[in-house]
Amino acid sequence: MSQNEPNIEICETTVIHQNTVEKVQKASMAEETLLELAGFFKVIGDPTRIKILTALFVSEMCVCDIAAALSMSQSAISHQLRVLKQAKLVKFRRDGKVVYYSLDDDHVEAILRQGLEHIKEN
Amino acid sequence: MSQNEPNIEICETTVIHQNTVEKVQKASMAEETLLELAGFFKVIGDPTRIKILTALFVSEMCVCDIAAALSMSQSAISHQLRVLKQAKLVKFRRDGKVVYYSLDDDHVEAILRQGLEHIKEN
DNA sequence: ACTACATATGCACAATTGTTCATATGTTCA
DNA sequence: TGAACATATGAACAATTGTGCATATGTAGT
Numbered sequence: 377m378s379q380n381e382p383n384i385e386i387c388e389t390t391v392i393h394q395n396t397v398e399k400v401q402k403a404s405m406a407e408e409t410l411l412e413l414a415g416f417f418k419v420i421g422d423p424t425r426i427k428i429l430t431a432l433f434v435s436e437m438c439v440c441d442i443a444a445a446l447s448m449s450q451s452a453i454s455h456q457l458r459v460l461k462q463a464k465l466v467k468f469r470r471d472g473k474v475v476y477y478s479l480d481d482d483h484v485e486a487i488l489r490q491g492l493e494h495i496k497e498n
Numbered sequence: 499m500s501q502n503e504p505n506i507e508i509c510e511t512t513v514i515h516q517n518t519v520e521k522v523q524k525a526s527m528a529e530e531t532l533l534e535l536a537g538f539f540k541v542i543g544d545p546t547r548i549k550i551l552t553a554l555f556v557s558e559m560c561v562c563d564i565a566a567a568l569s570m571s572q573s574a575i576s577h578q579l580r581v582l583k584q585a586k587l588v589k590f591r592r593d594g595k596v597v598y599y600s601l602d603d604d605h606v607e608a609i610l611r612q613g614l615e616h617i618k619e620n
Numbered sequence: 621a622c623t624a625c626a627t628a629t630g631c632a633c634a635a636t637t638g639t640t641c642a643t644a645t646g647t648t649c650a
Numbered sequence: 651t652g653a654a655c656a657t658a659t660g661a662a663c664a665a666t667t668g669t670g671c672a673t674a675t676g677t678a679g680t
Contacts, residue, residue, distance in 0.1 A: 421540030
């Protein structure tokens with residue numbers, strides 16, 4: 377900031393603090409990691425999926441019970457469980473006709489709690 | 499689970515473990531809190547916004563520097579900064595023509611770090 | 621007042637997403 | 651094998667979202 381940093385044109389954007397820009401670019405994550413990270417938060421950034429996850433904090437549950445507890449269709453729940461499964465947030469076991477889902481990640485509860493801290497501070 | 503729980507029809511969904519369903523419903527968050535929480539994670543569930551936030555870990559930055567650092571248009575960055583501002587994740591100060599943005603939340607860095615833990619475990 | 625520049629914003633549009641509906645799959649029991 | 655039931659899945663659709671484009675706003679210097 378105290379250095380002599382001339383304005384330079386790069387693709388129509390004016391760089392004011394080239395020093396900072398370079399530091400940021402060097403500190404940036406690998407694109408793949410970034411997309412995974414964003415994808416993870418996108419998964420828990422949906423009311424239905426948060427409801428499912430917090431329901432599973434209480435107990436492992438089968439699909440129709442989750443549907444009943446959330447007053448939603450079996451299909452909707454099933455679709456969302458697939459998303460959560462792909463994100464490795466839930467796992468399942470089959471017992472006859474019934475499939476029981478449960479949490480597959482220790483971080484999720486902590487992360488949701490920290491999210492709550494944020495919105496409480498408003 | 500060990501109790502006698504008959505199947506009951508509620509709106510086309512079969513309840514198998516009524517006990518569990520009731521426990522979950524009682525433990526459920528207020529709808530408003532839930533929506534806020536989901537909204538918060540949705541905000542950090544986007545690659546561009548994560549890039550902006552991690553850039554601000556390094557230093558406060560003006561809009562055009564962020565645009566240059568991320569190789570994106572000023573408009574795109576400005577739109578996303580508005581989202582981050584509304585979510586109280588960034589704050590800004592004006593210095594002449596230039597507006598400097600910086601982080602406005604302590605939790606974000608911790609939450610992003612925990613998100614990274616999750617995806618590393620795969 | 622006028623120009624230059626940094627940033628913000630409204631509109632439009634393509635892309636993504638969550639749910640419903642219909643149906644397929646898989647399992648149990650008779 | 652066939653009926654009943656739990657779950658999964660594909661297609662369709664409305665709603666939401668991220669970005670580009672054009673332009674407005676705000677500030678500084680002349």
